Amino acid sequence: MSYRDIIILTKKIIVGIIVAVIPFLIFFIGLRIVQHI
Amino acid sequence: MPLKRETTQKILRDGSISLLLYALPVLLLSAYLHITGDKPWLRPPVTPNIPVVKAVFENLSSWGLPVLTLGVGLTEFLLGLYKKKWTRNERILDIVCFIGPKVVIRPAIVYFTLKALPWLLPGLKGVFAWVPLFGGFLIVAVADDLTQYWYHRLHHQVPFLWRFHRTHHSAPYMGMAMAGRQNIIYTIFFSQIYLTAALVYLGLGYAALLVTGVKSLITMAAHSSIPWDKPLYSRKWLHPVAWVLERLISTPATHHAHHAASNDDGIGHYKGNFGNMFFLWDVIFGTGIITRKYPAAYGLEYYQKEEWYAQFLWPVVKSKIPGSELSAHGPEVADEAPGYEPPARLREKEEEDFIGKKYLYDFQ
Numbered sequence: 001m002s003y004r005d006i007i008i009l010t011k012k013i014i015v016g017i018i019v020a021v022i023p024f025l026i027f028f029i030g031l032r033i034v035q036h037i
Numbered sequence: 038m039p040l041k042r043e044t045t046q047k048i049l050r051d052g053s054i055s056l057l058l059y060a061l062p063v064l065l066l067s068a069y070l071h072i073t074g075d076k077p078w079l080r081p082p083v084t085p086n087i088p089v090v091k092a093v094f095e096n097l098s099s100w101g102l103p104v105l106t107l108g109v110g111l112t113e114f115l116l117g118l119y120k121k122k123w124t125r126n127e128r129i130l131d132i133v134c135f136i137g138p139k140v141v142i143r144p145a146i147v148y149f150t151l152k153a154l155p156w157l158l159p160g161l162k163g164v165f166a167w168v169p170l171f172g173g174f175l176i177v178a179v180a181d182d183l184t185q186y187w188y189h190r191l192h193h194q195v196p197f198l199w200r201f202h203r204t205h206h207s208a209p210y211m212g213m214a215m216a217g218r219q220n221i222i223y224t225i226f227f228s229q230i231y232l233t234a235a236l237v238y239l240g241l242g243y244a245a246l247l248v249t250g251v252k253s254l255i256t257m258a259a260h261s262s263i264p265w266d267k268p269l270y271s272r273k274w275l276h277p278v279a280w281v282l283e284r285l286i287s288t289p290a291t292h293h294a295h296h297a298a299s300n301d302d303g304i305g306h307y308k309g310n311f312g313n314m315f316f317l318w319d320v321i322f323g324t325g326i327i328t329r330k331y332p333a334a335y336g337l338e339y340y341q342k343e344e345w346y347a348q349f350l351w352p353v354v355k356s357k358i359p360g361s362e363l364s365a366h367g368p369e370v371a372d373e374a375p376g377y378e379p380p381a382r383l384r385e386k387e388e389e390d391f392i393g394k395k396y397l398y399d400f401q
Contacts, residue, residue: 002365005352008197013226015198019187020228023059023180024235030063031165031176034070035078 038196038369048194051322058183058321062175066168082166082240109213109261122209130204130345131214137349138217138224145225146234154238166240173244177236178314181248184229186318190311192223193372200362204348206307206372209336211293216260221349252314259292259313266290270329283327287316290329297332305332307372 155162168176192202201223208215237245258265266288269279283291297305309324319325347356347363356363362370
């Protein structure tokens with residue numbers, strides 16, 4: 001694996017985390033608000 | 038290869054719409070609880086007791102689905118649906134991709150659920166166990182499938198991500214053999230798996246069991262080379278059913294179009310039809326085409342039949358084929374042929390289709 005591959009892999013993992021974390025926060029915060037209304 | 042400006046704009050616009058789509062099930066649940074005056078979090082959580090359904094889906098997620106996949110795959114093989122395209126290299130790749138993730142992914146998810154989540158979300162285990170089953174089902178269905186839509190779409194449209202997904206599209210045939218054919222890095226970092234695991238940890242386990250079971254069946258049927266949707270198009274009285282179904286879920290016609298070798302015939306649409314369980318996302322974002330026809334050829338027009346181990350393990354292991362995208366200095370492109378520059382007229386048409394949400398219909 002070259003340095004360039006490691007950069008691509010790192011960017012791919014970051015994109016994957018963002019794609020999962022944004023909806024998670026929406027559901028988590030949303031359900032918490034529903035619970036406290 | 039840089040990301041095109043119009044693609045970036047479209048991703049940002051559709052991403053913003055997605056935030057509302059993600060919030061929709063929570064808003065519906067909130068409206069329901071407001072109207073009924075119910076406060077389910079004030080009483081102990083009730084586990085739904087539907088033993089038969091539970092047993093079916095539990096077994097489906099353990100040994101049921103692989104057995105079903107093998108059964109359908111064997112039927113396809115006996116019907117001669119793979120023709121002569123299932124060469125030794127493709128066979129090994131498909132089998133490794135079928136077995137490999139089961140060995141690697143399951144331990145990764147178990148580790149994530151048992152070790153990482155209690156550390157990342159301390160004291161929150163089962164905190165949303167009060168969510169009624171219908172609400173949980175909607176939340177997990179949108180969470181899992183819309184996230185997979187985005188994961189999938191980005192791997193087509195963002196050039197540096199494409200090669201992680203290329204393996205799934207290199208198969209020159211459709212069927213159970215290639216349904217799970219993916220590069221191992223693509224599979225390990227499937228965003229929706231970890232999102233759904235987190236929702237299970239928070240208390241939506243039963244809903245997740247139902248959603249993942251239904252989703253597995255729909256995606257399996259969409260990849261199958263058995264065109265189960267064909268009778269819906271040939272019988273006029275079934276057209277209303279077809280109209281709803283093909284917009285709601287992935288069917289062989291729409292998903293086969295996504296695996297087409299070419300877009301030139303107006304049937305293939307490998308730059309769209311990204312939906313996995315729901316096709317609805319493609320309808321909303323204008324990335325879908327519905328023709329009710331099947332492409333003449335599948336795979337990649339520029340496929341160089343790279344070694345199975347390079348397709349499975351890239352970028353850890355590279356292809357030895359000179360000029361291959363998977364070779365040591367292979368070109369970085371999105372889902373189009375390396376060095377391919379579409380003619381101006383075709384480019385304009387693609388932009389028109391993409392931006393104008395143009396759908397092709399064929400009711401013949």
